Amino acid sequence: MTHAKAGEIAWDLLPPLPASAGQSKQPGLAGPFAGVHHDALIVAGGANFPERPPWEGGAKAWWPDIFVLEKLSGAQPEWVRDRAFKLPRPLAYGVSFSTPDGVVCAGGSDAERCYADVFLLAWDPEARAIRRTALPALPQPLAFMAGAMAGHTLYVAGGQHGMQGAAASAAFWSLDLAQRNSPQFGWAVLPGWPGPPRVLPVAAAQAGARGDAFYLFSGRVPHAGAATELLVDAWAFDSAQRRWRALPKVGGGAGVSVMAATAVASDEGEILVFGGDRGDLFLQLERHDLAIAAARQELVTASAAARGAIEAQIERHLRAKKAIYAEHPGFSRDVLAFDPRAATWRRVTRASGPLPVTTMAVPFGRSVLLPSGEIRPGIRTPAVVRATLGGR
Numbered sequence: 433m434t435h436a437k438a439g440e441i442a443w444d445l446l447p448p449l450p451a452s453a454g455q456s457k458q459p460g461l462a463g464p465f466a467g468v469h470h471d472a473l474i475v476a477g478g479a480n481f482p483e484r485p486p487w488e489g490g491a492k493a494w495w496p497d498i499f500v501l502e503k504l505s506g507a508q509p510e511w512v513r514d515r516a517f518k519l520p521r522p523l524a525y526g527v528s529f530s531t532p533d534g535v536v537c538a539g540g541s542d543a544e545r546c547y548a549d550v551f552l553l554a555w556d557p558e559a560r561a562i563r564r565t566a567l568p569a570l571p572q573p574l575a576f577m578a579g580a581m582a583g584h585t586l587y588v589a590g591g592q593h594g595m596q597g598a599a600a601s602a603a604f605w606s607l608d609l610a611q612r613n614s615p616q617f618g619w620a621v622l623p624g625w626p627g628p629p630r631v632l633p634v635a636a637a638q639a640g641a642r643g644d645a646f647y648l649f650s651g652r653v654p655h656a657g658a659a660t661e662l663l664v665d666a667w668a669f670d671s672a673q674r675r676w677r678a679l680p681k682v683g684g685g686a687g688v689s690v691m692a693a694t695a696v697a698s699d700e701g702e703i704l705v706f707g708g709d710r711g712d713l714f715l716q717l718e719r720h721d722l723a724i725a726a727a728r729q730e731l732v733t734a735s736a737a738a739r740g741a742i743e744a745q746i747e748r749h750l751r752a753k754k755a756i757y758a759e760h761p762g763f764s765r766d767v768l769a770f771d772p773r774a775a776t777w778r779r780v781t782r783a784s785g786p787l788p789v790t791t792m793a794v795p796f797g798r799s800v801l802l803p804s805g806e807i808r809p810g811i812r813t814p815a816v817v818r819a820t821l822g823g824r
Contacts, residue, residue: 441767443784446816449475449804450511452497455482460812461495461804463524463576465553466792467535468801472555473501473509473794473816474535474562475803479524486810487757494522494542498562500555501816504796517562523547527579528792529586531609536567538588541575546594548573550607567607568618574603578635578651580695582644584609585671589625589648590633600653602629604669625667625676628653632790633663636695636703638772643672645772647703649682650690652711657725660718662689662711668772683768684777690768694793696800698821703770704780706802706819707787709763717756717809720749760808762786767819788813798822 451458461478468474476498484490498517503509526540526547534554540547548570554563570588577591586607592598602624611617630651637646646669653661664687666679681687682705693708727746734742765783770776788805795801802817 440822441781441783442820444818444820445785446473446501446509446801446818447511448814448816449499450513450814452495453516458814460806460814461524462790462806462812463526463540464791464804465523465526465528465535465537465540466794466801466803467528467530467553468504468794468796469530469534469553469555470557471502471504472557473504473796473801473803474553474555475499475501476528476535476537476553477519477523477526477540478804479522480812481810485757487754490810492543494524496520496522498553500562502557502560512560515560520564525575525790527577527588529579529581530794531581531584533609534563534565536586536609538579538586539570539574539577539591541573541595544595546573546575546592571605571619571621572603574601576631577601577603578633578648580635580637580646580697582637582646582671583639585637585639585644587622587635587637587644587646587669589635589646590630590651592631597656598631598654600629600631600651606671622669623674623676625669626678627665627667628661628663630663632692634690634693634695634705634708636697636705638697638701638703643670645670647679647695647770647772649695649705649770650693650708652689652691657722659715659722662691662715664689666770679770680775680777682777683779690764692789692806693764693787694789694791694800694802696793696795698769701771701773703772704800704821705768705770706793706800707764707766707783707789709789713756713760714809717753720753720756724749757809762808763789763806783817783819785817786813786815788815788817 464478465476481490496519523540550567552565633651634649689711690708767780786807791805
């Protein structure tokens with residue numbers, strides 16, 4: 433949990449993510465694992481478009497690099513630059529958790545498949561080395577999910593199990609780290625929420641004397657060949673009663689999408705949600721994609737006389753997509769707060785700069801760190817945003 437009130441937030445930047453080996457600059461990474469251990473921020477894996485953006489035909493790349501920002505609590509944190517640390521494989525879009533023993537990384541994907549692997553990344557400040565330890569695997573491969581930690585229990589929810597024709601999942605699993613030396617140590621399958629399955633949801637959790645509370649917000653439901661369903665619903669799971677309850681829609685009223693946002697629980701008892709994709713432009717881009725797919729299918733049986741008009745239609749949709757990408761203002765900068773006691777939402781503030789999606793919110797003292805991530809569709813940032821709760 434964070435250790436300050438959320439009524440005032442001061443924003444600043446830590447040193448940006450360094451370039452990967454062979455790169456002249458770091459474009460930033462979407463879907464990295466991230467957490468804090470021994471006064472160091474660990475950022476591992478992630479994906480980006482290193483050559484050019486996707487609307488210009490850029491190819492997406494997954495990365496195995498592990499970056500370590502030392503002396504995090506000091507006045508001048510520094511990235512470790514004299515050694516290279518790597519994951520066993522390129523990996524992105526899993527979830528991670530900061531624990532006393534290191535950063536637990538769960539699931540994720542590469543371009544071909546999702547993974548069930550779970551491992552611990554620990555920073556050894558004396559040896560200045562990363563130690564990796566295997567933990568029990570997830571019940572199934574999973575990526576694009578949300579996760580949160582309450583006390584010593586890790587929770588993951590939603591996501592997808594594969595990369596080809598992927599469907600949204602209703603997976604909801606937990607791992608009790610207090611059982612690490614027990615024969616029963618492994619992931620438990622928990623009752624699913626009553627709402628739709630989802631990818632890119634948002635999660636937070638709070639530990640309590642009578643059990644944990646796990647919160648699940650928003651996300652989206654992809655439908656093959658049809659429009660994606662954007663979700664604005666909100667749910668809470670009571671671990672003691674093993675029961676879900678519906679909450680007011682995200683942001684209150686009719687609700688807003690915060691898919692792919694980050695969230696943390698504050699010591700004041702609120703759940704803070706940083707940014708997220710409201711989805712309006714996402715749906716516009718998708719409508720063009722669906723129209724292009726339909727037109728290309730029509731081309732298969734079209735007569736020679738009709739082909740020119742169909743190809744011109746495709747070109748119009750492609751130009752419209754490029755215009756949306758070029759003019760995209762970025763994702764939401766709003767910080768929302770949910771008060772579980774009053775069951776109410778409020779808008780806390782608007783960030784002074786871009787708030788990334790598809791990254792992790794990493795609590796550290798009075799601050800929340802948002803390392804790298806995506807600030808516009810296809811566009812990453814190497815920035816490490818620091819939000820200090822209660823101001824400076």
